[in-house]
Amino acid sequence: MSWITDNRVVLINIAYLIAAVCFIVGLKLLSSPATARRGNQIAALGMTIAVVATLFMPGMxxxxxxxxxxxxxxxxxxxxxxxxxxxxxxxxxxxxxxxxxxxxxxx
Missing domain, CATH: 1.10.287 (Helix Hairpins)
Incomplete structure (x- = not known):
């Protein structure tokens, strides 16, 4: 088994953490009209990371x-x-x- 296969759940949890940070930063950037577009993009990236990570869960x-x-x-x-x-x-x-x-x- 490779390192990635053995530590898949750890990598998924790291991806969830990155997604959560993207959501928080995205929400912060939504507070200003000048940065709202970037905030939406970052939040969408976070959601994409979370969905892809979920697809790699064991037993999916x-x-x-x-x-x-x-x-x-x-x-x-x-x-x-x-x-x-x-x-x-x-x-x-x-x-x-x-x-x-x-x-x-x-x-």
Whole structure:
């Protein structure tokens, strides 16, 4: 066994720590309009790190089903998210939150 395989859980926990730091820094940068875009990017990086780390957890099953579901969700959400007018943004956020709740209920 290689070092990475033997210490996979430790590496996953380090990735979670890095993701948490990204979330904290991202939230801090959201406090100013001048740095809000960078804050969003850093927080998105943190979420990506956390999701990828979760996929490497021991005993993780149906990884292909998870990846296909992520792609379908991303494809279906991209068009409305890019085309919505700023005046309709609260409704868009409500729809996305509702879809997230529906997804959690299905799991």
């Amino acid at each position: 099953q149906n990884i292909w089903l998870i990846l296909v579901s992520l792609v379908i969700g991303a494809v279906l959400a991209t068009f409305p998210a890019r085309t919505v007018k700023m005046t309709a943004m609260p409704q868009m956020v409500a729809i996305f939150n509702g879809m997230g709740g529906a997804t959690a209920a299905l799991v």
